[in-house]
Amino acid sequence: MTGNPIGGHVPVAGGLATAGLKYAAEIGAEMVQVFVSNPRGWALGEGDPREDAKLREAGMPVFVHVNYLVNFGSPTEATLTGSVAVVRHGLRRGAEIGAAGVVVHTGSAVSQTREAALRQVHDHLLPLLDEIPEDGPDLLLEPMAGQGQMLCATVQDLGPYLEALESHPKVGVCLDTCHAFAAGHDLAAPGGVARMLEELHQVAPGRLKMFHANDCKDACGSKRDRHENIGAGQIGERAFTELMRHPVADGVPLCIETPGKADKHREDIALLKKLRP
Structure with a gap:
């Protein structure tokens, strides 16, 4: 394998490694992303040390995605408290499975000012970064498509x-191509x-650590977060070819x-591999 490792988000029902690595092999993945807790709930589970070890020993890059409820810009105290718990748990579980990130x-201000929301990011998220050991995973910020009062889109x-x-050294960026296109970056x-x-x-030199490689169903600037298969949306194949050839995206x-x-995911990964220099 050379260039950018290409893979996908894998299901883990049946075992983080047992199910996840089986699916990864089925779709031809060279890297994987996993959930380590319910993606749509606040419940936090403990890992299975045997599964963790298998994933660590698999020899491929692993990333964790925390649940979709996390929002450090929320004016609701329960959401803030839950967000802290989920991200702390995700970082701990990420370290246990050898995740890179x-x-x-990046969340939404919802009904408050952007300034107030960013103060909350500082007060509640920054302390979690200080808890990450030097050899622990980076926390990767994923900008959204720009709908509502999102704090990061472009x-x-x-x-x-x-x-x-405070430009913490453990902060990186995960850039979603669908989100970026919907937010107004005309990748096509x-x-x-x-x-x-x-x-x-x-803006963030050296902090790009991962792409979510998704085509987009809707037009540039639509602010609609609707993913499409590679080459079947408004972004198109050429953009992914150019992306993997740009020095900022190297590796x-x-x-x-x-x-x-699985069949569609296998096709998307095979196409990206074909486009890879």
Whole structure:
């Protein structure tokens, strides 16, 4: 394998490694992303040390995605408290399975000001970064598609968010191509991929650690988060070819989160491998 490792989000019902690695082999994945707790609930589970060891020993990059409820910009105290618990748990479980990074959505201000929401990011998320051991996973910020009062959508939005986290060395970025396109980065236009990556490098140099490689069902700037299979959406194959050839993206893993089951995921991964230089 050379260049960008290419893989996908894998199901883990039946065992983090037993089920996850079986699915990874079925779809031809060179890296995997997993949930370590219920993606749509606050319940936190303990891991199985035997499964953890198998995943660590698999010899492929592993990433964790925390649940979808996490929002450090929320004005609701229960959501803030839950977010702290979920991210702390995700970072601990990430360390136990040898994950390179733990992905978290950058959240929304909901009904309060952006400034107030970013103060909460500073007060509640920054302390968790200080708990990560030096050899532990990075926390990867994933900007969203721009709907509502999202705190990060375009790569420029990462600037104030990183400032709120005092540019902590354990913070990285997970860039979702569908989100970026929906937020207004025209990846389908000539030079669009290069512009976005160069802007990202100016705002967050050296922090890009992972891509969520997804095509987009809707037009650029739609602010609609609807993933499509690679080459079947509005972004198109060429953008992914350009992305994997840009120096800012050199060696950065690509993880699909595209529609369908194993057969479609296998096709998406095979296509990305074909496009890889």
